[in-house]
Amino acid sequence: xxxLRNTACIVGVDESDEIGVLPGKSQLSLHxxxxxxxxxxxxxxxxxxxxIFTAGQHSPATLGEALGISPRYVDxxxxxxxxxxxxxxxxxxxxxxxxxxxxxxxxGESGRSQVxxxxxxxxxxxxxxxxxxxxGAAPTQFALITTRHMHEYGTTLEQWAQVAVSTRQWAALNxxxxxxxxxxxxxxxxxxxxVWPFTLLNICLVTDAGGAVVLTRADRxxxxxxxxxxxxxxxxxxEHVSITQMKTLTFSEATRISxxxxxxxxxxxxxxxxxxxxxxxxxSGPPIMLESLGxxxxxxxxxxxxxxxxxxxxxxxxxxxxxxxxxxxxGMYGIFPxxxxxxxxxxECGPRQVPNAKLSLVNGMGGMLSAAGxxxxxxxx
Amino acid sequence: MExxxxxxxxxxxxxxxxxxxxxAGKLMLPKCGDCGHTFFYPRVICPRxxxxxxxxxQASGKGKLHSFGIGHQSFNKxxxxxxxxxxxxxxxxxxxxMMTNLVNVAADPKVVRCDMPVEVVFHPLTEDVTxxxxxxxxxGGAR
Numbered sequence: 176x177x178x179l180r181n182t183a184c185i186v187g188v189d190e191s192d193e194i195g196v197l198p199g200k201s202q203l204s205l206h207x208x209x210x211x212x213x214x215x216x217x218x219x220x221x222x223x224x225x226x227i228f229t230a231g232q233h234s235p236a237t238l239g240e241a242l243g244i245s246p247r248y249v250d251x252x253x254x255x256x257x258x259x260x261x262x263x264x265x266x267x268x269x270x271x272x273x274x275x276x277x278x279x280x281x282x283g284e285s286g287r288s289q290v291x292x293x294x295x296x297x298x299x300x301x302x303x304x305x306x307x308x309x310x311g312a313a314p315t316q317f318a319l320i321t322t323r324h325m326h327e328y329g330t331t332l333e334q335w336a337q338v339a340v341s342t343r344q345w346a347a348l349n350x351x352x353x354x355x356x357x358x359x360x361x362x363x364x365x366x367x368x369x370v371w372p373f374t375l376l377n378i379c380l381v382t383d384a385g386g387a388v389v390l391t392r393a394d395r396x397x398x399x400x401x402x403x404x405x406x407x408x409x410x411x412x413x414e415h416v417s418i419t420q421m422k423t424l425t426f427s428e429a430t431r432i433s434x435x436x437x438x439x440x441x442x443x444x445x446x447x448x449x450x451x452x453x454x455x456x457x458x459s460g461p462p463i464m465l466e467s468l469g470x471x472x473x474x475x476x477x478x479x480x481x482x483x484x485x486x487x488x489x490x491x492x493x494x495x496x497x498x499x500x501x502x503x504x505x506g507m508y509g510i511f512p513x514x515x516x517x518x519x520x521x522x523e524c525g526p527r528q529v530p531n532a533k534l535s536l537v538n539g540m541g542g543m544l545s546a547a548g549x550x551x552x553x554x555x556x
Numbered sequence: 557m558e559x560x561x562x563x564x565x566x567x568x569x570x571x572x573x574x575x576x577x578x579x580a581g582k583l584m585l586p587k588c589g590d591c592g593h594t595f596f597y598p599r600v601i602c603p604r605x606x607x608x609x610x611x612x613x614q615a616s617g618k619g620k621l622h623s624f625g626i627g628h629q630s631f632n633k634x635x636x637x638x639x640x641x642x643x644x645x646x647x648x649x650x651x652x653x654m655m656t657n658l659v660n661v662a663a664d665p666k667v668v669r670c671d672m673p674v675e676v677v678f679h680p681l682t683e684d685v686t687x688x689x690x691x692x693x694x695x696g697g698a699r
């Protein structure tokens with residue numbers, strides 16, 4: 176397992192030309208903008224790319240065709256928004272075995288404007304057992320995870336709100352963030368109720384954006400334009416699709432599995448991290464992920480946000496781009512935390528830069544804590 | 557009768573005894589013929605021991621509200637139950653959990669509590685399809 180440690184590097188990252196509300200751009204265009212931008216960031220050419228990894232509605236073959244290249248390695252694993260994080264592991268394995276030399280992981284989603292999208296969802300099970308009761312949109316499901324957490328641990332609405340407040344503080348420092356205006360706990364509590372216990376400000380944005388990540392083997396990475404970011408550890412896992420099938424409604428088994436492997440492969444422990452990126456589709460997500468990853472005991476993840484540890488200036492900055500809550504969230508958010516962690520480890524983040532960031536953890540969920548991917552990234556071996 | 561919600565579909569063959577049971581006013585659950593595990597949703601393999609021997613048992617219809625959310629808007633045009641409505645996950649006495657709605661109680665987090673005892677009420681949608689909803693135990697009456 177340790178064979179893969181530090182073998183692959185992230186050498187290019189970028190978003191599409193614009194992110195936000197983009198009614199004039201198709202989903203495929205968002206992919207192509209992000210890929211060309213990220214490949215340029217790496218100092219490579221599209222013709223160097225021979226591995227394509229993507230999740231969502233477009234297949235890797237569609238991207239290859241549109242780019243005008245014939246990749247020799249493709250992966251379309253689609254297990255929710257964390258698929259792009261999981262694909263870093265898949266890409267590292269493919270690079271290690273020489274199945275490709277330059278891998279691009281791409282995301283493009285017209286989540287807000289719905290331009291150039293196809294509606295094909297797997298509803299064989301939800302159509303029978305969930306949709307008839309009003310379930311469907313993600314908040315209807317994650318609300319139940321959150322309510323049970325409040326019941327078991329006494330977590331409060333104010334504590335969840337603090338996650339939104341903290342994340343907005345980071346967003347204020349990111350010029351690309353959609354929402355930068357400071358908010359208070361009271362603002363979150365008094366926002367429009369959507370699905371109790373969530374108001375609108377407990378729920379991520381819905382935007383249009385693309386993002387891409389370029390990887391190559393460590394030996395080649397040294398000669399490229401930017402300082403390489405080493406993939407030191409990686410892990411993935413899935414537990415369920417329907418939250419009725421979770422062993423424990425308040426704990427993500429998939430997150431635990433992915434995190435344990437990633438940390439073991441990297442040979443690091445929780446206290447070694449300078450920076451953490453977590454998939455914040457909802458305010459209750461990051462605390463539950465911190466608990467499932469072992470950064471906090473069950474019920475205590477909210478303390479990171481409450482006591483300022485994870486806010487600007489704190490000892491363990493979390494979601495420094497402003498997160499899905501305030502920066503951007505297309506639907507499958509997982510590419511963006513990888514982009515932010517890479518920028519932090521390169522020292523490119525301006526006012527939101529975490530001083531001397533050397534070790535970053537990226538963790539994302541797919542579905543409702545159903546799948547998970549974890550990365551340990553570093554700017555040193 | 558115009559259904560107040562999306563009619564379950566596609567009804568898959570392995571779930572036939574479940575849907576037939578609901579139509580007859582019974583909550584039927586799949587049970588492993590080898591290890592005795594009662595589970596939900598219906599499938600052709602036991603998720604505990606992977607046996608292909610699946611039998612069916614009638615559930616008591618009693619359970620506990622494992623968790624809930626309160627919907628303040630509809631997320632699906634075909635879901636016409638007026639908000640606020642209660643999105644519920646029930647843990648049945650027999651063990652499995654299922655998604656449903658809690659009805660015949662105020663959609664208020666001060667009234668609705670995790671682990672409160674609940675009981676099934678059968679809610680016909682069409683001549684062929686009935687869905688199981690739940691209400692606080694002892695509410696009584698037919699819906």
